[in-house]
Amino acid sequence: MEHLFTNLATALTGWMITLGLSPVWADVILLLVKWIIIITIITLNIIILIWLERKVSAFFQERLGPNRLGPFGIFQTIADAIKLLTKEDIVPSAADKLIFKTAPMFFIVVAVMLYTVIPMGQGMEVINLNIGLLFFISMGSLSTIALLMAGWGSDNKWSLMGAVRSVAQMISYEIPLAFSLLGVVMISGSLNLQDIVAAQDNIWFVILQPIAFLTYFIAATAELNRGPFDMPEAEQELTGGAYTEYTGMRWALFFLAEYTNLVAVSALMATVFLGGWQGPWLPSWLWIIIKTYGVILVFFWVKWTFPRIRMDHLMSFSWKVLVPVSLGNILLTGAGIYFCQWMGWC
Amino acid sequence: MNGQGLIKGLGITLKHFFQKEITEQYPDVMPELATRFRGCLQFEFEKCIACGICVNSCPNNVLSFETEKSENSKKKKLLSYTIDFQYCMFCNLCVEGCPKDCLHFDHDFELSTFSRDDIKRVYLRPAEMDEEKEADAAPVQDEQESKEQKQIDAMLKALQKNPQKILAKMLEQEEDIGILSELMQSNEKTAGKIAELLVKDKEKAAKVAAGFVTKEKKNRLQAEKGGEE
Amino acid sequence: MVLETKNDQLNDVEELAGNNILVTTFEKLWNWGRSWSFWPLNYGCNCCPIEVMAAGAGRFDQARFGYEVVRAVPRQADLLTVAGPITLKMKPAIERVWAQMPEPKWVIAMGNCAVSGGPFKDGYSVLPGVDSIIPVDVYIPGCPVRPEALFHGMLELKKKVQQGEYRRS
Amino acid sequence: MMQSDIYNVNVGPIHPSTHGGLHAEAVMDGEIIQDVIVHLGYVHRSVEKIAESKTYQQFVPYTARLDYLATNLPVLGYCQAVEKLLGIEVPERAEYIRIIMAELSRIASHQIAISATGIDLGATTGLMYGMRDRERIMNIFEMTGGQRLLSSYIRIGGVGADIPDEFIPAVQSFVNDIPKMMDEYNGLMTGNEIWEARMKGVGILSKEDAVKYGVTGPNLRASGIAYDIRKAEPYGIYDRFDFDIPARSGGDSLDRWNIRIEELGESGRIIQQALDNLPEGEVKAKIPKVLKAEAGTEVYHRIESAKGELGYYIVSDGGNKPYRLHVRAPSFINLMVLPLVCRGGVFQDLITNIATLDPILGESDR
Incomplete structure (x- = not known):
């Protein structure tokens, strides 16, 4: 079970070489296959996640949630997807049409790119980048541009307000997010995610870096635009924020991208702080799924408990609390490493 | 302060997560309605004496009826009774006013229709009633x-x-x-x-x-x- | 993506149906998807919206049918739930919201105020029902409408959509 | 200096947080509110004019549709006004039942205010818990009046029918659970740091401004004036009950919110006393079928509704219909302070302020 997927990949490459393909071409085709698998995983994940969020939120509120379509309402998302596919596609006449139309595509592409570097098991990733963590952070911050495009292109006050809010929010929270990961990088001494996972062989980084874990969790919630930081959408205030003017599938792409981001960020959290794919008994790819879903459930729990924070508090919290705390954490980590080396422990 | 409130809130939602849901499954299980529940206004034609109290007590002209004066008696003969349900306020004033208990609310609340005309209910004079009454009114019969x-x-x-x-x-x-x-x-x-x-x-x-x-x-x-x- | 937004186009699709099985199958699939996923935009100004809130809450739970994704924006809504009297001042707002909704879209007139002006039919500022400005698919009489009656109306609409009836004036 | 760009944002009339048909036009500079222009009349159903064409009894169901959250309170006010006009004595038992129903309505209204504030501020789960508890009151209304929301149970001269047997146990168990409910709302929302940050110091309404604008009800009490008509000018049999009037001094959103939660407990106390002392007897006075007041008589009767001072002014010309009926709606007057409390705040404060001022547009626009 453990090497199921890696063995499959090796067999596929071997088979292609026997067909007469050069190893370079075989690698390229394998990469394509990996991409297709990633997209399938994302789609499946989202169908399950949206259903799960509806179910979990219902349980928090003593309701039942979708339960009529299929067992436990599992096909509810499929019906929604079919409906969204067949909705009329409205582009407002005043909109900046090119920007309006490309924004959702840009958003989802950026979200899918995040999956390139996440190790989904032992030796299972699309590309084993030596700057994986840096790639992830930089790709994640690109989604800001997509939201700004959506807000600007819609030519709607709600959209623009939502977009401006989200830009301010995401840029502010990008910094503590990156800083909180720096502590881990300092300990493991690598930006490669596989190396970071390997470094957690003995002890998870959540124990060595509890402050970084907490700041990462808060900053990630803000990065994902999830409650209590769901400023860009903020249904009760901005009616739909940056997505106000979008209909049907274009709107669904934003929605999909948000959930894609959610999975990616949770997977990174599991990788960096919770030991990644490492775990006893079960195969490595199952461990990362379990950990990721555990983190996602906590995200749900937080969202369905807390009220929405106010914009100016949100900003001041980032700059006055999270940034100093994460900087302090880096200092503390550095001091700790120096102390260890001085004592000769590592 | 300092996050205690947040944790307390998380605790409350977590407690409810594992509690039993309170949802009633309406189309599968019909709800338990109170005896006095006012669903749909029903009219019993046979009992009506066409006194018009209900029409006068209704705040919103929901009720109306047509009568015909019989030739031999002073009694008014009820021809049809209309409940234009789309104006009803479910205030129970007509039911309380009726001296013969012809009006009552039943427990049917599934009243959705595709057409607005279907909401109006017209009660026409049942045929059997006419036969009886005619026998009553005209003794020259069989x-x-x-x-x-x-x-x-x-x-x-x-x-x-x-x-x-x-x-x-x-x-x-x-x-x-x-x-x-x-x-x-x-x-x-x-x-x-x-x-x-x-x-x-x-x-x-x-x-x-x-x-x-x-x-x-x-x-x-x-x-x-x-x-x- | 084929979209039948107008009546004449719908007729074309029906004509095609005789020759092409694929189209009808897709039609069925789409109707199935649409009927299980009405995302409502609630307009309300009176008593019925409170029952709409109650319908969404734990005891009745609209989410069981998958209709709980209440949209605040007409652009993403499929179903306009009109629950309240339409006053002369509100009329343009309703018309605009209706025009902003993407096809296919439906309207439920919930409660007697929306059906006919209801208790306020004598008022000088109240329209005689929402169907005087926009086409209504399902009328739910009641004052106010019980949450269960709202569900009944929505399930009636579901039947209608699954049968493929889609009329627009 | 940066040049300021002023733009207007229309919140409403169809917007999830405007409690019906409120249209608040916010004049904004960036995220800061410069001014709010309140547009009213979207729910104007000409109720006062309709009243002139209905008999005194026929108008009773319409009053319930003014403040539909606290159904029995506007009905009670109207019935008491007509009773005052015509000199009708209400039987003892009916008075007690009326008190129970009125206080239950107050609780229901505050629970909606709590739930709606919850969802307006993004705490959806708060909405669900508030609505869940409110369903028990709806059940009680259904068993007495036959309708969940607008039961039109209180009538001129008493109440529609005697209470059913299951009424007292249901009310008793609800009253026993009120402290538990208050704890839950406080735990989920009031104590929450995000909640506090969004409400504390937001929308401050000073004592002087509150009096100047004629604000009444929980909003006035949050500003530091413990004024309640139930104590100041007791109507019905309110002078027989022992209860406190919660008051705060800050006048901000958090105080307005806290007042409503505290009032749940006080209403519970009143209901408990009414249940304990409920006498036997008739529930409706014997009144003529056609009610007629003497020509030229007029009456003003006010009660403490869930939103504030609800007054009915009725002029009679001798017929069986009022010549003129005016409703002094608390929501209308409370809403007038919205621009005052919003100025200088950020956009999200507008939503908080609308939620905590708790206006009912059906009553405000009439």
């Missing part, structure tokens, strides 16, 4: 029928005045007789039916009477049960 009608009327009066005596012939148990006689006095419609049958076919009358008794017993049992709950 002699035998009118004779029978007279007998029925007499029987009805007797039934309402002193039911025990007549019913004793039909039923054996004393308890049943008591129940039926109460029924006769309270419900004109059943009394009329029994009287008619007594004149025409006595055996059938006994059977029908027994049926009424069992039904009434069941009703009472249910009412008792409902009261206990």
